[in-house]
Amino acid sequence: MFTFTRLSPATSRDHVLVGLSPMNGRYTPEYIRKLIYWLQPRFRSIDVILPGFEAAYTLVAAGQPPTQAVRRARRACRQVRNPAVQALADLGVPDAARHVTSWTRLHANATYRAALIHSRRAYLTDSRIRRACRDMTGEVVRNAAAGGREIDAADIDIAVRYVIAEIPLFIHGPSLFGATESVFVYHRPTPLVTAIASGDCILTAEPGQSWAVVTEEENNHGRTGTSAALPVPSR
Amino acid sequence: MGEPELPLRYPFPLGDTGALPPLTRWAQRNKPVCPVRLPSGITAWMLTRKDDVAQVLADNRFSRDLAERGSPRMVGEDLTSVDDAIFNLDPPQHGRVRQVLSGWFTRRAVQRHRPLIARHADRLLDVMADGPNPTDLVESYSATLPLDAMGELMGVPAELARECRQTYPMSLDLSSTPDAVQKETDAAKRFIAKLIAAHRADPAPDSPVHELLAAASAGVITESEMFGTVFLVFVTSFDPLVAPLTTGPMILMLHRKQLAECLADPQLWPKAVEEILRYFHNGGLGFPRIAREDVEVHGTMIRRGDAVVVPMQAVTWDPRHYRNPERFNIHRATDGSATFGAGPHYCLGSQLARVVLQEAISALFHRFPTLDLAVSERELPWDPNRMFTRPIQLPVTW
Ligand code: HEM
Numbered sequence: 001m002f003t004f005t006r007l008s009p010a011t012s013r014d015h016v017l018v019g020l021s022p023m024n025g026r027y028t029p030e031y032i033r034k035l036i037y038w039l040q041p042r043f044r045s046i047d048v049i050l051p052g053f054e055a056a057y058t059l060v061a062a063g064q065p066p067t068q069a070v071r072r073a074r075r076a077c078r079q080v081r082n083p084a085v086q087a088l089a090d091l092g093v094p095d096a097a098r099h100v101t102s103w104t105r106l107h108a109n110a111t112y113r114a115a116l117i118h119s120r121r122a123y124l125t126d127s128r129i130r131r132a133c134r135d136m137t138g139e140v141v142r143n144a145a146a147g148g149r150e151i152d153a154a155d156i157d158i159a160v161r162y163v164i165a166e167i168p169l170f171i172h173g174p175s176l177f178g179a180t181e182s183v184f185v186y187h188r189p190t191p192l193v194t195a196i197a198s199g200d201c202i203l204t205a206e207p208g209q210s211w212a213v214v215t216e217e218e219n220n221h222g223r224t225g226t227s228a229a230l231p232v233p234s235r
Numbered sequence: 236m237g238e239p240e241l242p243l244r245y246p247f248p249l250g251d252t253g254a255l256p257p258l259t260r261w262a263q264r265n266k267p268v269c270p271v272r273l274p275s276g277i278t279a280w281m282l283t284r285k286d287d288v289a290q291v292l293a294d295n296r297f298s299r300d301l302a303e304r305g306s307p308r309m310v311g312e313d314l315t316s317v318d319d320a321i322f323n324l325d326p327p328q329h330g331r332v333r334q335v336l337s338g339w340f341t342r343r344a345v346q347r348h349r350p351l352i353a354r355h356a357d358r359l360l361d362v363m364a365d366g367p368n369p370t371d372l373v374e375s376y377s378a379t380l381p382l383d384a385m386g387e388l389m390g391v392p393a394e395l396a397r398e399c400r401q402t403y404p405m406s407l408d409l410s411s412t413p414d415a416v417q418k419e420t421d422a423a424k425r426f427i428a429k430l431i432a433a434h435r436a437d438p439a440p441d442s443p444v445h446e447l448l449a450a451a452s453a454g455v456i457t458e459s460e461m462f463g464t465v466f467l468v469f470v471t472s473f474d475p476l477v478a479p480l481t482t483g484p485m486i487l488m489l490h491r492k493q494l495a496e497c498l499a500d501p502q503l504w505p506k507a508v509e510e511i512l513r514y515f516h517n518g519g520l521g522f523p524r525i526a527r528e529d530v531e532v533h534g535t536m537i538r539r540g541d542a543v544v545v546p547m548q549a550v551t552w553d554p555r556h557y558r559n560p561e562r563f564n565i566h567r568a569t570d571g572s573a574t575f576g577a578g579p580h581y582c583l584g585s586q587l588a589r590v591v592l593q594e595a596i597s598a599l600f601h602r603f604p605t606l607d608l609a610v611s612e613r614e615l616p617w618d619p620n621r622m623f624t625r626p627i628q629l630p631v632t633w
Binding site: 052053056057060066067070074078102104105106107108109110113158161 | 369371408410605610611615617618620632
């Protein structure tokens with residue numbers, strides 16, 4: 001059972017984009033399966049997005065040698081990709097593998113490429129975006145760093161590319177996935193999405209873009225809850 | 236695959252990791268003169284067998300004069316719309332213009348540029364070594380090297396370097412609108428006009444631009460032939476090199492045994508480059524030619540005024556000439572020549588392209604012998620709408 005909290009007033013059920021974080025322990029195969037099983041019937045269409053090659057920067061910044069970091073990041077991506085594809089296939093989504101993609105692969109899409117250039121510029125020019133990107137990066141790098149290793153600004157400079165490359169997915173869901181409306185779903189509100197959703201930063205979402213947080217409810221009785229209704233929007 | 240509906244619609248879905256598109260292979264087997272609908276809406280005849288292509292590209296009954304408005308286009312008024320560019324000329328006018336440049340581009344003449352290419356390659360690789368690892372090789376190297384090295388070779392003055400970078404590589408995007416294509420062409424024309432003015436004010440001897448300017452002053456070619464041909468040489472100096480500088484390293488990383496052989500025996504780099512040239516053709520369909528009269532090919536009547544297009548990769552994957560074409564094998568007896576076309580418009584830069592690729596790819600792997608893909612090859616982004624086919628990003632680690 002999940003709770004689905006909208007971060008904006010939209011109520012569309014057209015398309016849902018699910019962000020998976022391979023390096024976050026929450027995304028076990030079991031959790032991914034449950035999440036997708038819960039979301040898929042609630043929307044007309046679904047896509048699952050994984051990080052691109054920049055995922056390795058988190059581990060590099062945390063002190064791992066690059067080739068090892070890349071190997072680990074690739075393995076982590078495989079480990080979340082496979083259950084996601086399997087879940088979609090089991091739900092009868094045609095061509096399931098095509099609906100689980102990394103943003104490296106999205107570079108084939110001209111909208112993504114243009115939005116990435118725009119996002120890099122936003123990072124360089126908008127202090128709120130810059131701070132949100134660096135704070136989020138600092139947090140994940142510190143979590144990944146072993147034995148209290150000090151993280152400095154140069155580490156963040158490299159690792160922040162991960163977060164920047166994700167920005168287009170928060171603002172261009174509808175055109176990237178050929179939908180009229182699209183809701184981006186993650187397990188917690190991030191400062192970046194909050195900044196974009198608030199509407200007072202340099203990055204503006206395209207029409208039809210919205211965001212939601214989905215969290216798993218504790219279920220101590222080992223039974224599935226009854227409600228399939230979407231909880232009331234957060235505001 | 237089943238029987239596709241005709242005309243085929245271009246662009247075709249690409250083959251896996253840059254292999255021949257399945258529809259091209261189908262046409263080669265089943266429909267050697269195959270109708271194809273281009274994004275502009277016109278339907279052209281597509282030839283896919285090596286012998287047919289060699290014959291038609293050398294046949295004067297097919298014209299390359301596409302400069303006139305209303306000529307068949309891929310999307311809109313692209314580089315083929317530029318008046319009197321060497322690309323657009325028919326014999327005998329074509330031969331007169333080509334003669335001006337041929338000396339600069341011979342196999343012998345281009346060898347002296349190896350140190351210049353190697354110097355730019357080394358500099359970029361130094362920067363890459365000091366930068367983030369993993370990185371996108373396209374951004375760090377494959378797209379930057381042609382701009383820097385060819386920019387110097389073609390005599391781009393410092394004050395125009397920035398504008399050159401904004402103009403090239405051109406996007407040549409098949410999903411673009413005619414309007415956007417026209418704008419892109421116009422922007423490149425403005426850049427070329429400034430470049431020519433700069434060369435007139437301060438001549439840079441020993442460059443193709445210089446040869447063309449001298450020939451125009453001497454009355455050997457017209458002002459318009461000079462302008463059109465400088466324009467074309469500039470497009471070809473950048474865009475067609477980025478693709479093999481991306482696909483080449485990619486395919487070698489996916490064939491590590493052959494890569495190891497090249498590292499152990501550097502004499503093999505030229506062989507590797509020939510096989511890269513054969514395996515990928517980056518120009519997709521190639522620009523149209525027009526029949527001046529009715530011509531029959533394989534029992535199909537190509538009518539006067541009809542357009543004919545050729546995907547060069549079909550030629551270098553023709554199983555009648557290349558055994559197991561889908562296999563990447565640097566030890567083949569055949570070379571990559573056929574990727575550069577056939578007949579009078581055979582690529583003028585073929586020997587220079589080889590020099591650039593040999594220097595650039597060998598320098599890359601001698602510097603980073605452990606260079607490897609940082610994502611699964613399945614995740615590489617190929618955009619079928621780019622005229623010069625390649626992964627848009629090539630994440631690597633070392
Ligand atoms: C691997 C890279 C390259 C490939 C695969 C390639 C391929 C081709 C092909 C297939 C044609 C013939 C087009 C046709 O007949 O429809 C051509 C023409 C041409 N190429 Fe290249 N090319 C490459 C690099 C270059 C470079 C680096 C230059 C020069 C700087 C260059 C200059 C030219 C010129 C000037 C023509 C027109 C020749 C004429 O119309 O007489 N090319 N190229």
